[in-house]
Amino acid sequence: ADHIITVALIGEGISASFTPPMHEREAEHLGLHYRYETWDLLTMQESADDIGLLLDRARDRGLAALNITHPCKQRVLAHLDELSPEAAHLGAVNLVLIRDGRFIGHNTDWTGFRAAVLDGLPSIAGSSVAQFGTGGAGAATAYALLDLGVSTLTLVDVDSARALAAADSLQANFPSARVTAASAVDAPLFLGQQQGVVHATPTGMAEHPGVAFDVSLLNPDAWVADVVYRPLRTQLIEQASAAGHAVLDGGRMAVGQAADSIRLITGIEPKPERMRKHFLEL
Ligand code: NAD
Structure with a gap:
């Protein structure tokens, strides 16, 4: 019953990213057992070209998903089993769901910005x-x-x-x-x-x-x-x-992409206003 959902962020120089604490705090509010790891290619001394091996490692360790950031958002495409049509058009993936051993690419940067615009303008x-x-x-x-x-x-x-x-x-x-x-x-x-x-x-x-x-x-x-x-x-x-x-700051998009990632990973509806409050405290 105490199933732990594990997710990781893969990218370069991400040790101070706001995404892990945003996910973990919201997941706690949602009553989930949720662990968000930071896989910084620079500190792990891994090459971005080995993104495929990192995907395999994530699958073998039972991770539910990966968020993908610079410089892997395009590189990851070659290793996916399935891709949302929007991510295909954008040629960029920032979220990989791992389902039954398969890698499914999504892009929540655009949906996150769309949500931010709908909320804030x-x-x-x-x-x-x-x-x-x-x-x-x-x-x-x-x-x-x-x-x-x-x-x-x-x-x-x-x-x-x-x-x-x-x-x-x-x-x-x-x-x-x-x-x-x-x-x-x-x-x-x-x-x-x-x-x-x-x-x-x-x-x-x-x-x-x-x-x-x-x-x-x-x-x-x-x-x-x-x-x-x-x-x-x-x-x-x-x-x-x-x-x-009227202004919309970049934090709204950052929160939006994280909220949409949580929804796709867990199937549970997060609360973007609460995540915005957390974000402003980080
Ligand atoms: P990028 O390097 O992929 O693209 C930046 C583009 O801006 C380049 O094409 C460059 O030629 C152009 N450019 C630079 N200076 C310019 C100028 N003065 N006038 C016109 N064009 C100019 O970078 P990116 O990944 O798109 O990131 C851009 C910014 O967006 C960064 O600050 C990043 O932190 C931020 N970002 C925010 C979010 C969020 O969720 N809020 C998500 C992704 C990136």
């Missing part, structure tokens, strides 16, 4: 949104925006080929929306016409201080969502709140 269906950053996090947020019915999505990345490729692939998947790539130098032309802006570059983290775009160019009614959550109050979130914009 007014309806965005039919609106125009610009997004800065089309890397791992940006692929997930863009997918969520289009799934939520955004009608015009403008993607900006300093790597313009990356923004173009992202726009092409999303346009093919969401034909009724209009998805285009734009250059940051043209921000004065398009930023004022957006109902919302998503920031998905590393700008605003301690190692990358600053703001990726000029907040004063925004329409006064536009909302601003950041994916950066360390610090939680990024310069962007500070400037946008000071200017009266």
Whole structure:
């Protein structure tokens, strides 16, 4: 009866991750016997290329699931038995369920951001949104925006080929929306016409201080969502709140992906508001 659910996070430099304590505290509230381990490739001296061996180890030890982070979210794809259609489109997996010895890939980054937007912003269906950053996090947020019915999505990345490729692939998947790539130098032309802006570059983290775009160019009614959550109050979130914009900090996405992971792993409904409170204490 006292079945213990064991989960691990695999990635590089994850020893200070908020994900393990978020899972364990919520699982405790849910009355589960739940253990969340941190498998840091750097301290284990394992190569990211050996992700397949780590999956096997997890299965052999009876783990229920693995969360996967940088630099393994793409590498893990080759070792899966099954993949959700959304994770297949994103080409990225952050959750592997282990069921009857089989590995099933999911992506809760995009569903986590979608839940965060639904919780924290007014309806965005039919609106125009610009997004800065089309890397791992940006692929997930863009997918969520289009799934939520955004009608015009403008993607900006300093790597313009990356923004173009992202726009092409999303346009093919969401034909009724209009998805285009734009250059940051043209921000004065398009930023004022957006109902919302998503920031998905590393700008605003301690190692990358600053703001990726000029907040004063925004329409006064536009909302601003950041994916950066360390610090939680990024310069962007500070400037946008000071200017009266509705804001969504990156902690909401971080909580959302963890909540959706817990639901998929255990089949039990977590409480995201309670997880947000825990998150703010970490
Ligand atoms: P990444 O390297 O995969 O992608 C970042 C992209 O931003 C790159 O394509 C890069 O060219 C582009 N870029 C960098 N500076 C730019 C600028 N000034 N203007 C336009 N584009 C720019 O990184 P990632 O994994 O997507 O992570 C980005 C941030 O998102 C990190 O701070 C990470 O911690 C955060 N993140 C948050 C969550 C969450 O749950 N809240 C989840 C994943 C990642």
